[in-house]
Amino acid sequence: MDPDETGGGRRLTVSERAAAVPPALGPEAAFKILGNETRLTILDTLWAPWEPEPMAFEKLRKAVGISDGSQFNYHLKKLLDGEFVQKIDGKYAIRHAGAEVVWAVRRGYLTDHPELEPWETSGRCGTCGEPLYARYADELFFVECHACDRLHHIGPFPPTALADRTPVKALxxxxxxxxxxxxxxxxxxxxxxxxxxDRTLARDYSESPVRSFYLDEDDDRGLTAWHVCSQCGVWVSITPMEAVVDHPAVVELYREHGFDLDSVPRWELPWLVDPSNATVVTDDPLRVTVTVAVEDNELVLTLDEGFEVVDVGRTVANTGC
Ligand SMILES: [Zn+2]
Ligand SMILES: [Zn+2]
Incomplete structure (x- = not known):
């Protein structure tokens, strides 16, 4: 259920939001305050979960490593003015906005640009059956088929999240x-x-509201729901197969066969990576079926326009016993 459609009240318009919460600082002024190594170090020092108490001026100055008190005070005041730091009983503490800055830096997107060479996964291409390859570049994971040059998955992953993990585990x-x-x-x-x-249902890529140079115009992904953020523009594409991968009936079918679905990436599930596995049964109202096969057992899930499962049918292949 969409929580934006429940709970009462109408949506605020952009101008109403602006009137309710006037921006304290434009983005340019904020970046001007933050574009300084000493100030970033102050924020990083104040963001210490093991030291949640506000810090006295001298203690903070020494921790940051600045000997000149007036110079240190100048930088601290800039952070106070920008509301990244607050003063409590004469001591200094980070505000949530300051913590967001620390996290943005520590996630590594701004500073680290590692790459992982393509490696063969245990998944197979739903189109041609050849192995799927994974790689990491541009702070994104790619899963693709080299044989038919088809991109099966793309998604961002913070560079620092690669630490202490093998590429396979990170993926x-x-x-x-x-x-x-x-x-x-x-x-x-x-x-x-x-x-x-906002959600747009597209029969093929030509109907998608998303254009990305990573996506191939000619790649037929079949019926796909494109969800685009009204504020930041981030998008998520969801096929009918992806919509049912965590459905209790699907999880249970795999569990019965001794598989933990969480331990298998989506692109290694043959029924999930095959775009032809979504069949439009009726147009009005829209009904789509997805078949999930595990060994001799088959689930046929029927989805509505919103990709909610409205029916689950189960068959067991005739083993002749
Ligand atoms: Zn292929
Ligand atoms: Zn967003």
Whole structure:
């Protein structure tokens, strides 16, 4: 259920929001305050979960490593003016806005640009059956088929999240995060900024509201829901197969066969990566079926316009016993 459509009250317009919360600082002024190594170090020092108490001036100055008190005071005042730091009983503490700056830096997107060479995954291309390859570049994970030159998955992953993980493990973690993002997007919530997302159902890529130079115009992804954030523009594309991967009936079918679905990336599930596995049964109202096959057992899930499951049918292949 979309929480934006429940709970009463009407949506605020952009101008109403602006009137309610006037911006204290334009983006340019904010970046001007933050574009200084000493100030970033002050924020990083104040963001210490093991030291949650506000810090006295001298203690903070020494921790940051600036000997000149008046110079240090100048930088601290800039952070106070920008409301990244607050003063409590004569001591200094980080505000949430300051913590967001620290996190933006520590996630590594701004400073680290590692790359991982393509490696062969255990997944197969739903179109041609050849192995799928994964790589990391441009702070994104790509899963693609080299044989038919088809991009199966693309998604951002923070450079620092690669630390202490093998590429295979990092990709598995990325898949779990991407599944959570799908869950949020389906409920109209932007996984990046939590603002409202708009959904467009497209029969093929030509009907999609999203254009990206990573996406191939000629690549037929079949029926896909495109969720685009009304504020930050982040988008999430969801096929009918991706919409049912966490459905209790699907999870249970895999569990019965001894598989934990969380341990298998979505692109390694043959029924999920095959665009022809979504069949439009009726147009009005829209009904789409997705078949999930595990060994001799098959689930046929029927989805409505919003990709909600409205029916689950189960068949067991005749084994001749
Ligand atoms: Zn292929
Ligand atoms: Zn957003």
């Amino acid at each position: 598995l973690v990325h898949d779990l995060v991407a599944r959570t993002n799908v869950t949020l997007a389906r409920r109209g919530i932007c996984p990046m900024c939590n603002a409202r997302m």
